[in-house]
Amino acid sequence: MLAVLLAVSGAARAAEPFPAGLYKLDPLHSRIAWSVSHLGFSIYRGLIPSVQGSLRIDPADPAASRLNAYVAMAGLSSLDPALDTRLRGPQFFATGRYPVAAYHADGLTMTGPHTARLDGTLTLVGVTHRLAMNVRFERAGRDPVTGKLTLGFEGTATLQRSRYGIVAYTPLVGNDVALELEAEFVLQ
Template sequence: MHRLSFTVALALASFATYAQTWSVDKAHSKLGFSVTHLALSEVDGNFKTFDAKITATKPDLSDAIFELTADVNSINTENDRRDTHLKGPDFFDAAKYPTLTFKSKSFQKVDGKKYKMTGDLTMHGVTKPVTLDVTMNGPTVMENQRGKQEKAGFKIAGTLKRSDFGVGSSNTAVVGDEVEVKAAGEFAKQDNAVSEVKK
C-alpha cells in the first residue's frame, strides 16, 4: 500500500513539473459558426464572450487538452432581431442554458500541422461527441516590448447538427440543420502553469 501511494505521488509530482497551461488571447481569437438560410444563403455568427485554455505535458502540444466555455447570450449575427430569436426558446433557450462548453478527449496528428480533435460538446443541456479538424501553428517564441513569450495558433473547423442538441425544431426548418464551426485561437503559455497545476 505504501509503495502504491508513493508511485501515485511520484506520478502527480511529475505531472505538476511538466504540465503547461496556455491561455487564449481573446483579442486575436474568434469562436464562430455558419448556417444556411432557406437553403439559399449563409448566415455567419459568433460568440463575443468566451474563454478557453489548453493543458499539455509535451512541449510540442501534441497531447493538448482543449477546454472552452462560451456565453450563449453573447451570440452575434449582426442582426438584433435574429439574435434575440436565437437566444429564445425556439433555439438556444439561453435563459435556461446560458453556456455551452467543450472539452477535448483526443488530439491526434494527421499530417504536418493537421490534427483531428474529438471531444464532448455540451449545448442546450445536451452533451454529444464531436470531431473537429485542427491546424496548429507553432509553438514558437515571440518577442515584443514585454519580453519573450511562447505562443501557438490554432484554426479549427467542423460540422455538427443542431438537431442533435435539440436546438431548433421542425418549426424552424428555414434554418439549415448542419452548422459549420469556424474558430481561430491564439494561445500564450503561462509562466505560472506549474504552480497552478500543483494547487
C-alpha cells in the same frame, strides 16, 4: 486546440519551441464564426466572440493534451438585433437557462505534419454529444507586444443542431452548422 499540432509538427512552422504546461486561451484573439443554410438561398453567418478556456499540452506526448473551452452564448451575434434576440430565446439557445456552452477535448490524432483531429464533447443547451474538430497549427512564438509565449491555431467542425434539440425552422434553416475557430493560447 491546434497548438497541440505544434508539438508534433516541429520547427517547420514554429518560430520557437514551447514547453509543456498550461496555456490560457486569449479571449481578445479568439472567436468562433458560425454559418448555416438559410432557406437554401444563402449561407447565413454570425460570430460568437466570448470564448474562454485552457489547454494543457506536453510536446513529448501530444495525444495526452486536454482542452477545456467555454463559450458565453449571450455573446452570439448575427449582426441583426432582432434575430439575435430570437437566437438567445427558448426556440434556439435559451441563454437565460443555458448561458454557457462547453467543449472538452480528450483526444488528439495527428492527420498531417501541421494538422490533427481533436476529439471531445460539446455541451450545448444542456445536451452533450461527441464532436470532432479538425485543427491546423499556425505558429508558436513570443508575442511582440506582450513578450509572452503564444500558440496559434485555427479549427473547423460541423454540428447537427437537431442532436442538441434545436429544431426550430428545420428544414428551412439548415440542420448542419459549420463552425470556424481561431484561437491564441498564452503560456501561464
